[in-house]
Amino acid sequence: MNDPAVRALKKELKKFDVERPLSSEEAEEMSELSQKLASEFERIAMAAVERGEYALPLVLVPYELFFEGNDDVGSIACNVEVHQGVAWYYAAFKRIASDSTVAAIYVEITDVGEVEDDNDSWPFSDKVHVVTKASDKQIEAWRQELQADEVGLADEADGVEVPKGYQVQVFWWD
Structure with missing residues (x-):
């Protein structure tokens, strides 16, 4: 360099x-x-x-790794009107992960900047990737329950193993 x-x-x-x-x-x-x-x-x-010369790679971690020990309400879904708490989101994703139509759930880490300055803060995420073969109706029900602003297919698998017949749905909080 x-x-x-x-x-x-x-x-x-x-x-x-x-x-x-x-x-x-x-x-x-x-x-x-x-x-x-x-x-x-x-x-x-x-x-x-x-400058548009390259895009940063996605950092995806298994949802358990993101939620275990996390009590930072600002780490996920921080824009919802009434935040249910990090433990509630962890329980919701555990329940979704146990569904027979779900192969895996990953949290996309989108910012870690404040973690260095504040030992009580946690990495931030505004997107969760769900590897699933669930129906559109079920995916929309999960979106509403999670209070995500949007849900849609991932552009690429981004290194995530996607079994045949499954797709990656991204839940996003704006």
Whole structure:
């Protein structure tokens, strides 16, 4: 990468390439430089996305991983008028996952920015991908129950295994 800020940070980080344990001050400095380098990479990537040079890949996690230990109401469906709570959404997705027409459910992580600044916050999602062969009527019933603004077919499977006869329905909260 030919970015001057990235080159400078990499050069500074080279001084920590030593065959001895780092002092606590050195470790802290290395950590700060690494965070700055990560921020520079993020800045460069976002600028490329804004220019239309590439799209960021989807980050999909099994729904259990997203909900276990999560009590951050702002992490999902945060725009609904009366939020039922994260535990309610977890229970709803457990019930949907147990339906014989559902093969898997994945939560799309769309933002993790605030997690670094606030240890009580959780990654944010506004989309849940359900691998299903349910009828349109059933999918619409789930959309209404979940208070999702929209539901529709995913553009691509995005690395998700889709059994024959199934499709990926994306529930979205705007």
